[in-house]
Amino acid sequence: MEERAETSNGDGALAAAFDFIPQGLALFDANLHLLRANSRYRDLLALPEIIMRAGTPLYDIALFLGRRGDLGPGDAIVLAAQRVQSLTEAPTTTTKRRGASGQTLEFQSVRQPDGGLVLSVLDVSARIEAEAALEKMNQSLERRVEERTAALTRVNIELEQARSKADLANRDKTRFLAAASHDLLQPLNAARLYTSTMIERAGGTPVGELARSIEASLSAVEEIMSALLDISRIDSGALKPTPTTFRLRDLMAKAQVEFGPLARERGVRLKILPSSKSVTTDRALAGRIVQNLVSNAIKYTRPGGRVLIGCRTRGTRIRIDVIDTGIGFNKDQHALIFAEFSRLEHGARMAQGLGLGLSIVRRLVSALGLTLELDSVEGRGSRFSLYLPRAREKPGIVDGDAQPREQVSNIAGLKVLCVDNERSILDAMEGLLTGWGCDVRSARSLRDIDRDGLLLGWLPDLVLMDYHLDQTSGLDAIEWLRHNVGGHLPAALVTADRSPQVRQIAEERAIPIVTKPVKPAALRAIISGLAGQRPRQPGSRTAESRASN
Template structure:
């Protein structure tokens, strides 16, 4: 017997060590070099459920293994063969690790280690709780996977339903936009006629009590037009129908058109409207930017008291051009700057001065977001406001700036004798337009189509100085009709396309053909200013 094994009995004689071994939570058994039992603690005895005769010192390991094999602890097979196999394994391997379930249903993890003096230590730990925890965790994981699969299937179905709903909503939105576009044309047609009739009535009754009634009707029709146009714009923007088409253009041209459009309105309210521009090439969507400036100028005039001033201009700022609309109006408190861009929200003082729904600046904000243009606001209550929009500068026009053409003054005989041909497929609009133009001294002829012009020989001995052409004719487009008329009269023929179609595509097509555009319902003051400008050029 080696020295190590010889010292074990003497060491185990220590009562403290024996007590410590008995209280270990692990089963422990010590065998000598002959594989006879030297010591087994209480956990070993209880864990293997061995009879007392098999845990007495000197018990051969063969007896213990055979007992376990007969009881079934070593698995199925011949007990003696199983016992011999197990003995050879633990006798010849320096260490082994096995896990088995005892007859009591406990799961044991058994370790064997050979001692240097050819002795053997067998220990085991009860891992039943750990195995149960692992099984429970595996079950949870399995259940979790099933729940995840169920949730994934549910989400997939939900996403499919949401996609169907989104597709349906998009289709409904596009259909709504298409309907509004069609409906707006049908609604704006009679509104256009009503405004023309009202303007004629006002001019013919000027200086009489009826003039005030006509003016009130015109103001109400103007409010209806503004609401319809604004709601249509919002619908197009919300549905994604608003497309940005950037191009390079001279900002001075835009400002000239603003002056022509709003000068009559400013004069009627006794407001000094000044437009100061510079020949600068910018990049933006020409029509959308014009819509922004129109709304800002309209607001400036609306909230400026008679005798006040509105300045519209532009100036170069680095690689940007800043468009300014400055007024001497009521001003806006700094704490309410965000409020003015909220739909249907109006400041109390502004609501007292002018009617409206509070949609103009909401549209401005949406358009500027689409254009990616920044806007600044400076305002002092009671002194006025400055709205500034920054637009990318492309290049400065190196040519000498042309003298800015001033808006024509409003003289009574300015349009006298002007030959005007009006073409529209609505007879009531033609009657209203004819009455208004004749009241201005124009020589007017009207037709509902090109066929009617030809059948009545309308152009024999009479050549129009200017054509007012509806865009939606029954058999052709207004732009094609204008080209036909130019060939008939032989050369240059100033023309204005009058349409309820406010899309950028129509306006751009008209501009490529050198044709001015006037949207329905026609503002008589804007029509008169445009006629005066074009007749002066002619």
């Protein structure tokens, strides 16, 4: 009796728990007749009490639902049979369908070892809606990502097109400025040569003073054009550094030749210490930096002051110092002096200019990856220190200073051949050189030299050659003359082309460059140096006779 009571109590507890399960549950025997179902099962399927009685076949429940339309359109008998088959054909199944109230119901069936069936049903409408919302959100996000990606792609394409246009515009601007510079510097060069001739012939007369004023104005125009062209080339990326290994003594010697006359003219004592040290960097651009620093030092040093240029070894680098006793400036002005079109008040009173020299220096130092230090005391002077990488091996090109060159102080009587495609420049050059006592012959091309027989019975001591000739380049023309007149023939390239490529080729061929507009003092120094290269031994007579044949 007690055991029967305990069993009855356990079944009652199980039945109560069965009704509290949130899923709808139904148990069927091996014949698929209903054994028990909880109230949640009845509610979810909206089944009447009569259908929920124990012993009701699963097929009858499915047929009731089919006739009510829960299983979709079609023959209810067929739909009921198909539904029973879908629930029982596999050990476990999971299916979904719409309920009578439009909710989404998920059915799971499990076959028992004895052939019975456990069927559960769950309202998954909220989950389905959440999944649908998530899917919609994902699609929206994917669409937005696609739209943003497409927009970003369009922007990138537009930016690339804009960059290409900007690069093209920069290249066009650089080519335009280069062409404009050359075309403008040509007549400017002729004008400076004419004014130099006037100055020498007029002396201290009022005409001479007027000519000096004209020359000063022409010098200012030249400086402005050169600075703007340099800035344009640097900013557009047209300047491509080409590192080479070279000795600094050539750079120092060039500075002496170029700035010695200017320093004497301004009453400044220029001292350049020789150096045998070698560095590895872009030779032309490093030379441009030194040129600007030395020019500034002389320009802003009062008469009687000193400018010193020297080199020191500092670890793996060589330091070039440009030291002056000029006006100097305080630390607060350090950044200001490197800005474009920026000039200190006391400096503007001493010299003309736009304040672009040190701006170019800053750009070149950055382009070459070098270091520039500055130390200055207002009223006492400045020191600019440029650090260059010390060469690890000997230079592959022997410097021209490896063999001493004789400087000729008196250039009177020298035979000079001038070649330039501009007749006005040739006339001005002839006038200047003739005033110095030189025997000058001129031509516009190699064809003119041959046509006019300029070399018949006349062998030049040196050649001043323009770079941009009509039929060929000046460098090739020099090689042609050396081949036909004599390989010893000294020559200099006179050009308005300031590109590193031209300078590099000229340096490789050991041909000095005189930039247009020509400075008479620098030209005279170049001529003196070239005259010192003339051979003294007999043999020129053979070359002359070869030129005459």
